[in-house]
Amino acid sequence: MRYTLDIYRRLILVQIRSQLQYRASFLLDTLAAGFMNGISFLSLALILQRFEGIGGWSLAEVAFLYGMVETAFGIMDMLFSGFDPGNFGRYVRLGAFDQLLLRPIGVTLQVFGSQFVIRRLGRIAQGLAVLFFAATNLNIHWTLLKLLYMPVVLTSLVCFFGGLFMVGATITFWTVESIEVVNIFTYGGSEMMAYPMHIYPDWMRRFFTFVIPAIFLNYAPALYFLDKSDPLGLPPFAAFLAPVAGAATLLAATLFWNYGLRHYQSTGT
Amino acid sequence: MGAISLLALICPAAAMRLFFELFKRSFQRAVTYRAATIAGLLTNLFFGLLRAAVMVALYGARPDVSGLSLQAAITFTGVSQAIIACLNLFGSYEIMESVSSGEIAADLLKPYSYFGMWMARDLGRSVSNFVLRGLVLMVGYAALFRITAPTTIVQWLALLVALVLAWAVSFAWRFLVNLAAFWSPEARGIGRMAFGVTMFLSGFLWPLRFFPDWFVSLCNLTPFPAMVNTVIEVYLGGVSGPALAQALLTQAIWLVILIVVAQLVMRAGVRRLVIQGG
Numbered sequence: 001m002r003y004t005l006d007i008y009r010r011l012i013l014v015q016i017r018s019q020l021q022y023r024a025s026f027l028l029d030t031l032a033a034g035f036m037n038g039i040s041f042l043s044l045a046l047i048l049q050r051f052e053g054i055g056g057w058s059l060a061e062v063a064f065l066y067g068m069v070e071t072a073f074g075i076m077d078m079l080f081s082g083f084d085p086g087n088f089g090r091y092v093r094l095g096a097f098d099q100l101l102l103r104p105i106g107v108t109l110q111v112f113g114s115q116f117v118i119r120r121l122g123r124i125a126q127g128l129a130v131l132f133f134a135a136t137n138l139n140i141h142w143t144l145l146k147l148l149y150m151p152v153v154l155t156s157l158v159c160f161f162g163g164l165f166m167v168g169a170t171i172t173f174w175t176v177e178s179i180e181v182v183n184i185f186t187y188g189g190s191e192m193m194a195y196p197m198h199i200y201p202d203w204m205r206r207f208f209t210f211v212i213p214a215i216f217l218n219y220a221p222a223l224y225f226l227d228k229s230d231p232l233g234l235p236p237f238a239a240f241l242a243p244v245a246g247a248a249t250l251l252a253a254t255l256f257w258n259y260g261l262r263h264y265q266s267t268g269t
Numbered sequence: 270m271g272a273i274s275l276l277a278l279i280c281p282a283a284a285m286r287l288f289f290e291l292f293k294r295s296f297q298r299a300v301t302y303r304a305a306t307i308a309g310l311l312t313n314l315f316f317g318l319l320r321a322a323v324m325v326a327l328y329g330a331r332p333d334v335s336g337l338s339l340q341a342a343i344t345f346t347g348v349s350q351a352i353i354a355c356l357n358l359f360g361s362y363e364i365m366e367s368v369s370s371g372e373i374a375a376d377l378l379k380p381y382s383y384f385g386m387w388m389a390r391d392l393g394r395s396v397s398n399f400v401l402r403g404l405v406l407m408v409g410y411a412a413l414f415r416i417t418a419p420t421t422i423v424q425w426l427a428l429l430v431a432l433v434l435a436w437a438v439s440f441a442w443r444f445l446v447n448l449a450a451f452w453s454p455e456a457r458g459i460g461r462m463a464f465g466v467t468m469f470l471s472g473f474l475w476p477l478r479f480f481p482d483w484f485v486s487l488c489n490l491t492p493f494p495a496m497v498n499t500v501i502e503v504y505l506g507g508v509s510g511p512a513l514a515q516a517l518l519t520q521a522i523w524l525v526i527l528i529v530v531a532q533l534v535m536r537a538g539v540r541r542l543v544i545q546g547g
Binding site: 022025028029035036039040043046047050051054055175179180181183184188191192195199200201204 | 304305308316318319323326327329334335453455459462465466474479481484
């Protein structure tokens with residue numbers, strides 16, 4: 001374990017050092033990422049102002065959902081970029097993945113350590129800024145439990161999105177090309193979770209409850225944090241299922257990934 | 270457009286023929302990847318349904334917002350999802366890749382315009398995506414929702430013109446952004462930023478009429494609304510008569526501006542281009 005962590009640390013340090021070589025481009029990229037997500041939130045805010053909220057939720061309440069998702073997705077995208085289906089698909093297609101199989105370290109560790117995208121800090125910062133905006137504009141009754149649970153939810157969200165990336169990467173073992181459908185789960189999931197879940201048609205919400213447990217990672221905890229009444233009639237403990245849902249997604253993804261590794265056949269290029 | 274226009278002067282038929290051949294190849298290539306097309310179609314449709322659900326919730330009991338009925342707003346989500354693939358709204362990076370890889374050297378030696386060559390290829394892919402992803406998605410939408418459609422023949426013709434102009438503006442803009450590769454090894458980052466801004470200021474995510482005036486004026490200083498919002502407005506019948514003519518003219522003006530700028534930048538870029546031998 002110690003050895004594994006040491007290798008991971010080294011891989012990441014190499015990544016950081018190489019990305020900081022081009023300082024100007026790194027700064028520009030980080031600012032650009034933050035700026036873009038800034039416009040994205042600005043346009044959502046203008047729309048919600050125009051329509052005076054959505055489904056009974058105010059702009060600040062939606063900002064809470066949005067901020068959580070953005071922050072977690074940003075952190076995940078920094079850590080799990082090695083599994084980003086687009087990048088990973090190219091790896092598999094070009095046969096570069098085969099090189100990893102020849103090295104005397106675990107493949108998962110190598111993929112995990114192959115990317116550490118620090119420019120995502122821009123997106124994370126913007127996510128945190130939106131969360132801050134939400135917190136200052138809402139009258140959240142903070143309790144000790146809420147304060148302790150907040151980082152747990154964020155961590156669970158990171159695991160959840162990371163698991164989705166791993167599933168997307170695993171699929172490319174068979175398809176070779178990264179497939180656009182995976183975006184439904186990753187980007188579609190994060191987009192959908194930025195709004196209160198009760199606005200969606202039943203089939204869509206069921207999909208993001210039972211197939212992909214997204215509802216337990218954002219909507220249900222948000223009801224608890226914001227003391228909102230629940231129009232869906234979820235059980236009261238649903239708000240506390242975030243760590244279960246996050247861990248389960250990551251675990252299932254890891255099992256699928258290992259299965260994919262065992263059945264991997266090189267493209268031969 | 271240097272060489273292609275020269276060729277067009279000497280022998281217009283040959284230039285047309287060349288353009289058509291490049292177009293045909295690229296069309297055939299796009300049609301070949303059936304699984305990718307279906308996957309892309311499903312993804313576009315899913316995001317459309319998601320956005321339609323958000324529209325329904327936003328409208329609530331309102332019959333009408335900024336002159337758009339809920340039905341029109343749902344139609345908007347369909348049209349904007351349908352044109353993603355054919356107008357390449359998420360951006361393209363092929364030209365910058367050919368600059369960084371040096372492949373561009375071979376292309377520049379060929380006796381036709383670099384701009385024209387990519388334009389023909391882009392058109393091929395766009396037309397195939399228009400049919401396979403655009404039209405099919407709209408048919409799916411028509412099956413799921415009560416959507417609106419243009420009613421008069423003038424509106425249909427205007428829609429066609431607006432779409433072609435939107436594609437041309439989008440292409441010229443993407444070409445220009447890709448030329449960043451002449452100056453920066455990190456052109457991808459510049460592209461990501463440029464195409465991201467395009468998404469937000471073009472009226473893709475939300476119809477521009479939902480926004481306050483200052484935001485719309487800001488968007489109108491850019492060529493981006495000419496890529497999406499004009500098409501949407503023409504489709505929904507939001508502009509007619511002189512306003513319609515003005516909207517199409519604005520698209521044409523942006524097209525000319527972008528082409529001229531792209532040509533100038535291209536010339537400056539080629540002058541400093543160094544290809545590593547090998």
